[in-house]
Amino acid sequence: MSASEIPVIDISSPSPEIAKQVLHAASTFGFLFIKNDGITIPPTDIDAMFELSKNLFKSSTEEKSEYAIHSEKAGGKNRGWVAMQGESLDPEGQKLGDPKEVFNIAPPAPDTPFQPLPPNLSSSSSLISKFQSSCHNLCQQILSLLAIGLEISDEEYFTARHDETKGQVGSIFRLLYYPSSAPLGDDGDDDDDEEQGEDTKETSVLAGAHSDYGTLTLLFRLPGQAGLELLPSSTSSWTPVPVNPSPSVYAYPPILVNIGDLLSFWTSGLLKSTVHRVAFSNRPGEGRGERYSMAYFCHPLDDVLLESVPSKMVRDFAAKGEGGVELERQRKRLGFGVDDKKAKDETLTAREHLDRRLKVTYGLES
Ligand SMILES: O=C(O)CCC(=O)C(=O)O
Numbered sequence: 001m002s003a004s005e006i007p008v009i010d011i012s013s014p015s016p017e018i019a020k021q022v023l024h025a026a027s028t029f030g031f032l033f034i035k036n037d038g039i040t041i042p043p044t045d046i047d048a049m050f051e052l053s054k055n056l057f058k059s060s061t062e063e064k065s066e067y068a069i070h071s072e073k074a075g076g077k078n079r080g081w082v083a084m085q086g087e088s089l090d091p092e093g094q095k096l097g098d099p100k101e102v103f104n105i106a107p108p109a110p111d112t113p114f115q116p117l118p119p120n121l122s123s124s125s126s127l128i129s130k131f132q133s134s135c136h137n138l139c140q141q142i143l144s145l146l147a148i149g150l151e152i153s154d155e156e157y158f159t160a161r162h163d164e165t166k167g168q169v170g171s172i173f174r175l176l177y178y179p180s181s182a183p184l185g186d187d188g189d190d191d192d193d194e195e196q197g198e199d200t201k202e203t204s205v206l207a208g209a210h211s212d213y214g215t216l217t218l219l220f221r222l223p224g225q226a227g228l229e230l231l232p233s234s235t236s237s238w239t240p241v242p243v244n245p246s247p248s249v250y251a252y253p254p255i256l257v258n259i260g261d262l263l264s265f266w267t268s269g270l271l272k273s274t275v276h277r278v279a280f281s282n283r284p285g286e287g288r289g290e291r292y293s294m295a296y297f298c299h300p301l302d303d304v305l306l307e308s309v310p311s312k313m314v315r316d317f318a319a320k321g322e323g324g325v326e327l328e329r330q331r332k333r334l335g336f337g338v339d340d341k342k343a344k345d346e347t348l349t350a351r352e353h354l355d356r357r358l359k360v361t362y363g364l365e366s
């Protein structure tokens with residue numbers, strides 16, 4: 001496939017026809033663009049969030065490390081700051097962690113104070129929570145279209161399972177920063193380059209190959225800072241995805257959406273959680289500029305089960321033998337270890353699944 005095949009869909013007037021377009025993109029590419037009409041997620045908010053993110057990552061290591069990921073100060077598990085090489089999205093393929101910094105912000109839960117934030121974020125907490133709710137609302141609109149596209153009789157099947165007013169969800173809004181680098185060639189760490197894979201002499205991998213853990217991800221990038229590449233299951237070559245597929249048509253870059261592992265599980269693999277990475281091609285003698293991105297990872301309520309959705313289309317797909325939850329698990333290398341009897345034999349909840357993925361990503365002990 002080529003990235004130009006990923007459709008830009010206008011969902012401002014939802015209809016069964018639009019639902020089919022969303023379903024088609026989700027089951028073919030696992031990626032789609034949503035047209036940003038300027039209202040869905042106001043571009044001024046996107047710009048303001050990027051400015052906040054730049055200020056945050058420019059602050060000193062001492063300031064950021066006060067809010068270290070998983071720490072009490074940062075509000076607990078999966079919240080707060082991840083230092084350079086602090087996480088590995090592809091632990092089997094990469095020896096070193098990703099050369100990026102990250103700050104994870106959870107959505108405000110009912111009756112719970114906003115997670116503690118460093119001063120340069122907390123002074124804009126109303127912008128952050130407005131941005132998070134715009135993202136959440138867009139995810140709900142897409143989920144509603146997917147339920148219609150899949151002909152699930154309960155059109156609220158997905159949205160009810162992502163209703164943030166009903167309890168704790170695993171969603172995370174993530175700011176990402178990939179620092180610039182000096183030209184490669186004489187850094188003396190050839191061994192590490194080799195460990196990272198065959199093509200790293202020509203390509204620096206900034207975020208290792210992975211699929212996202214949750215339901216849906218919304219991804220925001222800056223013009224001139226593309227970097228994202230997909231590995232469609234039908235091919236073995238990495239396909240770059242532009243920030244704005246058609247700048248002359250779309251005044252605002254459309255919002256990139258990708259299907260996460262949970263939607264893939266729920267639909268026995270009919271919807272594709274496509275493997276992707278962030279890479280930069282090294283031209284001899286040239287360094288790499290810094291890169292910023294933001295990802296909103298939409299997850300369900302913690303107690304939602306990883307079970308098949310009631311859709312004839314999903315049952316028919318699974319019956320053809322192309323899909324199935326077990327197969328999906330193997331494809332995504334989600335055998336959580338031979339000792340993990342529960343993951344093998346029982347239906348996990350969304351929270352149990354997320355905790356297992358985080359454990360692998362961060363090398364957590366419990
Ligand atoms: O930085 C990007 O463009 C993508 C990051 C990503 O795929 C992720 O954090 O899951």
Ligand SMILES: [Fe+2]
Binds near residue numbers: 211
């Ligand atoms: Fe990702």
